[in-house]
Amino acid sequence: MKILMVGDVTGRSGRRAFVNHTQKLKSEKNIDVVIVNGENIAHGKGISQSTFMEILSGGADVITSGNHIWDNKDVFKIIDREPFLIRPANYPEDVPGKGYCIYPYRAKNIGVMNLSGRTFMPPIDCPFMKASEILRELKKNCDVIVLDFHAEATSEKMAMGYYLDGEVSAVVGTHTHVQTADEKILPKGTAYITDLGMVGAKDSILGVDPEPVLKKFLTGMPTKFEITERSACIYCGLLITIDDKTNKVIEVERIFDHVD
Numbered sequence: 001m002k003i004l005m006v007g008d009v010t011g012r013s014g015r016r017a018f019v020n021h022t023q024k025l026k027s028e029k030n031i032d033v034v035i036v037n038g039e040n041i042a043h044g045k046g047i048s049q050s051t052f053m054e055i056l057s058g059g060a061d062v063i064t065s066g067n068h069i070w071d072n073k074d075v076f077k078i079i080d081r082e083p084f085l086i087r088p089a090n091y092p093e094d095v096p097g098k099g100y101c102i103y104p105y106r107a108k109n110i111g112v113m114n115l116s117g118r119t120f121m122p123p124i125d126c127p128f129m130k131a132s133e134i135l136r137e138l139k140k141n142c143d144v145i146v147l148d149f150h151a152e153a154t155s156e157k158m159a160m161g162y163y164l165d166g167e168v169s170a171v172v173g174t175h176t177h178v179q180t181a182d183e184k185i186l187p188k189g190t191a192y193i194t195d196l197g198m199v200g201a202k203d204s205i206l207g208v209d210p211e212p213v214l215k216k217f218l219t220g221m222p223t224k225f226e227i228t229e230r231s232a233c234i235y236c237g238l239l240i241t242i243d244d245k246t247n248k249v250i251e252v253e254r255i256f257d258h259v260d
Contacts, residue, residue: 001108001244002029003146004255005172006036006060006237007179007196010207011044011227014200015051017259019058021199021235025255026059029239033105035112036237037148037174037196038085039065044207044227046072052085062086062103064114066150066175067122069097088116088150089134090125100134102142108247111142113168115160117151117175127151128163135167143247146170146240154180154194161192169249170240172196177206179236183254191249197236201228202258233259 004025009018018036025031038055042048045068052075055063062084069075069087079085079097089099100113113134115127131147138145145168149160157173164171166188172195173180179197186192200207208225216223234256241251 001033001105001144001242002031003033003035003110003144003170003240003242004031004237005146005148005170005196005240006034006199006235008037008040008174008177008198008200009055010040010177010198010200011229013227013229013231013233014198014207015041015054015058017233017235018055018199021257021259022059031239033061033103033110034059035062035064035146035148036060037065037150038063039068039150040207042072042074044225046070046075047085048072048074049078052078052082062101062112064112064148064150064174067116086112086114088114088124090115090127090130092125099130100138102138108143109141111138111145113138113145113147115147115149117149117153117156119151119153119156121152127160131160131164144169144242147172149173150175152176157194161186161190165190169242169247170238172238179254179256181254183238183252185249185252189248191238191240191252193238193252193254196238197234197256199235200233201231202234203231204228235259
């Protein structure tokens with residue numbers, strides 16, 4: 001089985017790149033399942049009903065999110081009824097949505113978890129304890145389990161990787177929009193990368209037009225950020241190959257492609 005985990009899709013340009021390039025990748029690399037972080041698909045912040053459907057129809061099987069999940073209020077129309085849209089599990093229990101799902105593929109069940117970090121991020125429940133809690137449930141029904149850990153600090157992401165090494169098939173970081181070059185299989189068999197990167201405008205600052213970002217850094221004044229639409233895009237992710245007999249990870253491949 002080959003699972004592609006894709007970094008934060010950002011704005012309309014990112015959606016277009018995701019839709020145009022995912023099918024090509026699936027065909028070229030024989031990819032079975034695509035899991036994508038979609039918290040920035042609606043003009044850079046949040047998820048709307050229409051952008052969710054666009055990504056789903058463009059090749060995503062499961063859509064994860066992060067701290068921007070609530071930024072577009074349209075998400076409340078779908079988050080409780082879409083089985084493969086998840087938000088960080090370490091929000092309080094009574095918030096809408098769910099923090100994990102089970103995606104069936106052929107004879108396998110793939111458990112997908114979503115957690116948010118706490119270092120340099122909004123206050124939220126402990127992701128490590130929540131991961132252990134969810135695993136007790138997922139291990140009863142799943143052959144493969146992967147985690148999208150939406151966090152800022154590289155140390156916190158690495159700590160999660162080693163915390164779950166041997167317990168899950170993959171721990172991948174999202175949130176920074178900058179891909180790291182540390183893809184590996186950890187000592188006990190878990191696929192890992194500190195950050196997947198993004199799908200978005202190449203000539204941008206995290207998918208955003210550079211001018212207003214520079215103005216904010218230079219002046220400290222409030223500035224409206226705009227998603228860059230005029231640039232070619234990059235497409236970032238991690239391809240994880242899992243042995244169908246043992247359910248063990250046997251290979252990881254970092255994806256960093258340029259998309260016109």
